[in-house]
Amino acid sequence: xxxxxxxxxxxxxxxxxxxxxxxxxxxxxxxxxxxxxxxxxxxxxxxxxxxxxxxxxxxxxxxxxxxxxxxxxxxxxxxxxxxxxxxxxxxxxxxxxxxxxxxxxxxxxxxxxxxxxxxxxxxxxxxxxxxxxxxxxxxxxxxxxxxxxxxxxxxxxxxxxxxxxxxxxxxxxxxxxxxxxxxxxxxxxxxxxxxxxxxxxxxxxxxxxxxxxxxxxxxxxxxxxxxxxxxxxxxxxxxxxxxxxxxxxxxxxxxxxxxxxxxxxxxxxxxxxxxxxxxxxxxxxxxxxxxxxxxxxxxxxxxxxxxxxxxxxxxxxxxx
Amino acid sequence: xxxxxxxxxxxxxxxxxxxxxxxxxxxxxxxxxxxxxxxxxxxxxxxxxxxxxxxxxxxxxxxxxxxxxxxxxxxxxxxxxxxxxxxxxxxxxxxxxxxxxxxxxxxxxxxxxxxxxxxxxxxxxxxxxxxxxxxxxxxxxxxxxxxxxxxxxxxxxxxxxxxxxxxxxxxxxxxxxxxxxxxxxxxxxxxxxxxxxxxxxxxxxxxxxxxxxxxxxxxxxxxxxxxxxxxxxxxxxxxxxxxxxxxxxxxxxxxxxxxxxxxxxxxxxxxxxxxxxxxxxxxxxxxxxxxxxxxxxxxxxxxxxxxxxxxxxxxxxxxxxxxxxxxxxxxxxxxxxxxxxxxxxxxxxxxxxxxxxxxxxxxxxxxxxxxxxxxxxxxxxxxxxxxxxxxxxxxxxxxxxxxxxxxxxxxxxxxxxxxxxxxxxxxxxxxxxxxxxxxxxxxxxxxxxxxxxxxxxxxxxxxxxxxxxxxxxxxxxxxxxxxxxxxxxxxxxxxxxxxxxxxxxxxxxxxxxxxxxxxxxxxxxxxx
Numbered sequence: 001x002x003x004x005x006x007x008x009x010x011x012x013x014x015x016x017x018x019x020x021x022x023x024x025x026x027x028x029x030x031x032x033x034x035x036x037x038x039x040x041x042x043x044x045x046x047x048x049x050x051x052x053x054x055x056x057x058x059x060x061x062x063x064x065x066x067x068x069x070x071x072x073x074x075x076x077x078x079x080x081x082x083x084x085x086x087x088x089x090x091x092x093x094x095x096x097x098x099x100x101x102x103x104x105x106x107x108x109x110x111x112x113x114x115x116x117x118x119x120x121x122x123x124x125x126x127x128x129x130x131x132x133x134x135x136x137x138x139x140x141x142x143x144x145x146x147x148x149x150x151x152x153x154x155x156x157x158x159x160x161x162x163x164x165x166x167x168x169x170x171x172x173x174x175x176x177x178x179x180x181x182x183x184x185x186x187x188x189x190x191x192x193x194x195x196x197x198x199x200x201x202x203x204x205x206x207x208x209x210x211x212x213x214x215x216x217x218x219x220x221x222x223x224x225x226x227x228x229x230x231x232x233x234x235x236x237x238x239x240x241x242x243x244x245x246x247x248x249x250x251x252x253x254x255x256x257x258x259x260x261x262x263x264x265x266x267x268x269x270x271x272x273x274x275x276x277x278x279x280x281x282x283x284x285x286x287x288x289x290x291x292x293x294x295x296x297x298x299x300x301x302x303x304x305x306x307x308x309x310x311x312x313x314x315x316x317x318x319x320x
Numbered sequence: 321x322x323x324x325x326x327x328x329x330x331x332x333x334x335x336x337x338x339x340x341x342x343x344x345x346x347x348x349x350x351x352x353x354x355x356x357x358x359x360x361x362x363x364x365x366x367x368x369x370x371x372x373x374x375x376x377x378x379x380x381x382x383x384x385x386x387x388x389x390x391x392x393x394x395x396x397x398x399x400x401x402x403x404x405x406x407x408x409x410x411x412x413x414x415x416x417x418x419x420x421x422x423x424x425x426x427x428x429x430x431x432x433x434x435x436x437x438x439x440x441x442x443x444x445x446x447x448x449x450x451x452x453x454x455x456x457x458x459x460x461x462x463x464x465x466x467x468x469x470x471x472x473x474x475x476x477x478x479x480x481x482x483x484x485x486x487x488x489x490x491x492x493x494x495x496x497x498x499x500x501x502x503x504x505x506x507x508x509x510x511x512x513x514x515x516x517x518x519x520x521x522x523x524x525x526x527x528x529x530x531x532x533x534x535x536x537x538x539x540x541x542x543x544x545x546x547x548x549x550x551x552x553x554x555x556x557x558x559x560x561x562x563x564x565x566x567x568x569x570x571x572x573x574x575x576x577x578x579x580x581x582x583x584x585x586x587x588x589x590x591x592x593x594x595x596x597x598x599x600x601x602x603x604x605x606x607x608x609x610x611x612x613x614x615x616x617x618x619x620x621x622x623x624x625x626x627x628x629x630x631x632x633x634x635x636x637x638x639x640x641x642x643x644x645x646x647x648x649x650x651x652x653x654x655x656x657x658x659x660x661x662x663x664x665x666x667x668x669x670x671x672x673x674x675x676x677x678x679x680x681x682x683x684x685x686x687x688x689x690x691x692x693x694x695x696x697x698x699x700x701x702x703x704x705x706x707x708x709x710x711x712x713x714x715x716x717x718x719x720x721x722x723x724x725x726x727x728x729x730x731x732x733x734x735x736x737x738x739x740x741x742x743x744x745x746x747x748x749x750x751x752x753x754x755x756x757x758x759x760x761x762x763x764x765x766x767x768x769x770x771x772x773x774x775x776x777x778x779x780x781x782x783x784x785x786x787x788x789x790x791x792x793x794x795x796x797x798x799x800x801x802x803x804x805x806x807x808x809x810x811x812x813x814x815x816x817x818x819x820x821x822x823x824x825x826x827x828x829x830x831x832x833x834x835x836x837x838x839x840x841x842x843x844x845x846x847x848x
Contacts (some may be wrong), residue, residue: 032735038449049455049770050736052448087365088524089504098524154563162567169568170359170559172526259559261526269365269525274735 008298012291017288020280022071022076027276028066033085035062037273073280082281082293087273092281095266102172103262106254107247109178110185114243117186118193125194126201129223136234138198142189147251153184153257170259181258185250189243196239200232207231227299241294350545354847356555356829357566359574363525363558366507368498369489370450372444375821375839376578378489380528380556382633382835383490383842385513388417388436390540391484391756391836393599398483398658401429401540402514408417412478412789417486419469423538425495426518430567433465440473442499443491455763456485466476470759478789480796481759485549488756495549516549516843530554543843544831551847566824569594572838575829575847580822581707582641586805588824595825599834600818602655603755604764605647605713606713608700608748608814613774616698617747619678625813626679627665627748629672629723630716632816639711641822647815649804650761654818654838657758661808665815672723673842690722697726703734712817713750752819756836758800761790765807773813780806 035056036048056061063070076083082092118141125137160180161169171177204210205228213227252264263282270278364377369385372378388403403417423431439461443453459476464550466472475482485491498511510519516539517530536548557574559565565577570591580588580596588594608626610617617623632646645653647757648662681689681696689696701714702709710729717727732740740746750773753760762784767777780803787799808815821838831844 030735030740031568031732032733032737034735036738037733037735048448048451050742052451052454053738063672084504085365089502089507090524095524152559155565157567161573162571165571169564169571169573170557172523232549256560257564259526259557259561261523261558265525265560269363272734273365273421274733 005032005299006259007297012295013174016284016287016290019283020074020300023280023283024073024276026069027274027279030274032274033057033062034274034276035060037275038087042174073277077280078282080303082284083277084141085275085278086272087270087275087278092277095270095278096263096281096285099261099263099266102260103248103251103255103264105178106181106185106260106262107244107251109182109248110189110250113182113186114154114190114193116213118190119197121190121194122201123224123284126205126228141194141198143190145195149188149189149253150257152187153181153254156180156184157257177258177260181254181260184257184301185247185254188250192246193243195233195274197236201228204228234301235298237301237304240297241290244293245286245290248289253284328798331546337451350550350551350830351848352548352846353552354550355555356551356576356842356845356847357555357557357574358559358576358578359568360561360578361558361560361565363528365524366502367510367519367522368494368506369492369511369513369526370446370453371503371507373452373490376558377528379578379840380530382489382492382515382555383530384490384511384515384516384519385494386423386431386515386538386540387488387492388419388486389483390405390542391487391656392542393654393836396602396756396836398487399541401487402538403486406483408480408483408630410791412480412482413475414521415473415482415486415581417471417473418478419471419511420538420696421469422692423514425493425514426533427495427497429495429497429513430468432468433463434468435473435496436471436473437465438496438499439493440656443634446503450490452488452490456482456488456491461732466836480788480791481757484533484757484759489839490579492651517554520553523654525557528556530556539843540841543841545844549843551842554842562768564631567828569824572810572826574821574826576825576832578823579604579673579707582639584824585642593827596642597823597825597832597834598641598820599838600645600652600654600820601752601754601838602658602836603760604650605652605748605815605818606752607650607816608716608750609773609809610748610813611746611774612776613744614747616696617696619673619679620810622681622696623814625672625679625723626720627808627811627814628668628675628813629720629725630816631667631719632665633667634719635712635715636817638715640710640817641820644820644823645818647817650807650813650815651758651800651804652818654836655756655758655760657797659797659804664808665742671722673756676724679756683724687721687724688726695726696724697728697746699728699730700748700750701730701732701740703732703737703747709750716816727816738819741770744772744774748814752830754819754837758796758803759788761800761803761807765812780810780812 004227016262035053061069083096086090119139121137125134128134155171160167167180168177208225213223251262254265255262255264256268267282357580360376360379362374364372364374366372368382369370372381386402386689388401389398390401391398396539401422402420404420405418409417425431426727439514440457440460444457445449445461447454460480461474461476464472481492495512498506516533516536518533519533520529522528532549532552539546559568561583562584568574568586569577588596610623636644636646646719647665648660649658651658662777676689681691684690700713702713713729753764765775767775767781783803787796789804790796790799825832828848830846830848833841833844835841
């Protein structure tokens with residue numbers, strides 16, 4: 001078990017390093033540089049004194065060779081220092097730290113909604129004996145996955161905020177302003193969960209142990225919830241990493257539509273002005289979340305299903 | 321003294337509001353108190369007015385600092401604010417400001433000659449981070465303070481534009497405690513000013529809150545109300561989605577919005593509760609900034625053909641918010657010393673064709689002209705910093721194709737601007753510059769400075785240099801007229817359309833006025 005954990009940790013570190021390096025290379029290949037973006041900001045195209053620009057580049061170390069910059073950044077990043085934002089001068093850790101609570105609240109609420117409604121939808125679709133209803137319920141997840149989040153958000157704002165005037169269209173204040181964004185973000189995530197869960201529920205319901213349970217006199221609902229759901233939950237658990245990734249990516253769009261200041265908005269602003277330190281920080285943070293989610297899933301998997309021993313788990317295709 | 325825009329706003333409010341169920345004071349009677357919520361599209365990442373150039377953030381930061389002078393938006397005249405009076409030396413190198421006594425920053429420290437000196441000394445040190453301020457202070461020698469209320473600013477070379485520059489937010493005065501901070505600290509902590517509002521707080525990418533300065537009593541001589549501002553609080557909230565901004569205004573969740581586009585107008589007008597306020601930004605209009613050193617564009621006939629091949633009215637009607645105007649000079653009509661040269665900018669496709677025919681450009685099989693095997697094809701670089709840019713350029717593409725000139729569009733990143741400008745690796749760049757002083761022509765087109773558009777030294781240079789050294793308004797007007805005529809007649813760059821700032825303002829909001837650079841002034845603003 002210890003060796004297994006160690007191996008997974010080593011993989012996690014490798015993933016983080018790869019994410020860091022790849023994003024650094026991509027940013028370096030982009031035309032332009034963050035200092036010019038800062039000096040040339042605004043709507044205007046007035047020219048900036050080249051000498052002043054050079055001194056600013058020196059101040060930020062953008063005049064050094066790329067490899068030296070990379071080694072500099074990486075060396076400090078390993079010690080947890082991601083430097084300061086070029087655009088605002090704020091330390092990257094505090095840029096992320098300030099934005100993180102808002103994103104956690106948003107993605108947390110969306111995850112709860114997604115699990116509740118995704119599971120509910122999958123259970124209802126597999127439980128009902130009415131054919132038409134089942135077809136309808138089963139088609140909802142595909143719809144939810146394919147609707148653009150951006151569009152869903154704008155439609156919800158139009159209806160609930162501008163027409164009915166029930167909820168605010170923007171902002172981060174309190175529960176009222178959380179409802180629309182959380183629902184918007186929950187739609188694709190819940191739909192994905194419902195798709196996977198419904199499929200594995202159908203498979204589970206065909207298994208011999210379900211027949212056995214029924215033969216023993218267990219009621220339909222009991223068989224569905226106690227026996228089938230428990231086994232069907234395992235495949236759903238494996239996509240938790242994917243769901244977390246979905247939520248983080250979705251927060252970029254949702255935070256823009258609903259004007260919330262979270263990690264998503266911070267990322268968009270940073271990418272626009274090529275704020276390399278912030279983008280690097282966000283990429284590493286995202287990779288870290290993703291890696292951790294998968295690590296946790298891998299470690300708790302055996303607890304859910306005693307048949308899976310650690311030795312075989314290591315051979316299981318990893319999502320990381 | 322009423323400005324043109326203020327007068328418009330007044331009549332609009334007066335007629336629209338009579339008959340509402342407002343049982344209180346009769347309409348038209350200003351009242352104190354309340355919070356104004358203003359939705360803007362972006363956040364500049366910095367709350368220091370010296371370092372920010374983006375309109376969306378300047379709307380807020382303009383309110384926390386006062387300037388030495390103010391500029392009348394209707395006449396362009398420089399009038400007293402923190403300086404009661406001033407003298408400019410005949411060579412335009414020395415500026416003496418006599419400050420109003422009894423003015424304090426919101427931390428209690430005095431706005432005196434020493435504060436003026438510290439501000440200008442520090443602005444120079446901000447360098448490229450405060451490119452507007454450092455540009456205004458180019459050639460700055462120093463500030464002397466013969467007494468507490470007299471500041472004498474001197475320059476190495478004549479610098480007539482400096483007087484107007486003292487009216488801008490970029491040179492708004494901040495307290496010593498802010499001056500002594502580093503550029504980054506000023507960005508993140510904000511600055512202490514003497515303005516009618518104080519920075520109450522901000523959340524990056526989300527909002528900036530302003531609170532009324534108690535005891536404020538040194539407003540600009542242009543303002544109608546003396547003493548404190550009407551509003552208790554102003555909340556600038558960042559709403560990136562245009563549709564959400566519009567819907568929020570119509571549904572009463574915000575009181576005013578910025579960056580209104582032609583597409584938003586129908587929705588805003590539908591409810592009947594919103595006024596549209598527009599004003600052209602002074603400075604260099606949106607133009608095709610031609611690279612005069614490219615072989616194709618060295619020929620003045622080609623440049624002039626492009627100039628008259630454009631149907632500017634069609635561009636304005638199709639793409640720009642109502643109230644926008646086609647360019648009638650290289651300067652927008654709201655710029656002081658503007659001169660109308662519109663006859664040279666009249667749409668005339670036949671003339672464009674004949675100019676090109678005479679220059680030896682023959683129409684080829686695909687409708688594009690060639691000469692000695694060279695296609696008449698230009699690449700235009702543009703930035704996604706205004707939603708109107710792409711549709712405008714696509715229309716220009718069609719209009720020029722009709723006379724046999726091919727345009728390819730190349731989107732560039734904001735981070736590339738300086739690099740492209742310096743390298744000269746472009747045929748043409750699309751853009752504008754906001755500045756309420758004609759000296760912008762010198763900083764942009766003088767061959768002695770950055771000379772982004774690679775003009776060759778010639779008749780224009782001495783005119784530009786001389787206007788910078790001319791204090792007498794009539795003489796300066798003649799020189800600036802001559803400069804505009806030279807630029808347009810030689811079609812060094814192709815003026816197309818004036819940038820118009822368009823705001824959506826609830827009819828409950830009164831006297832939300834444009835200042836001379838088409839940003840806003842909120843001291844006189846009140847809510848009914």
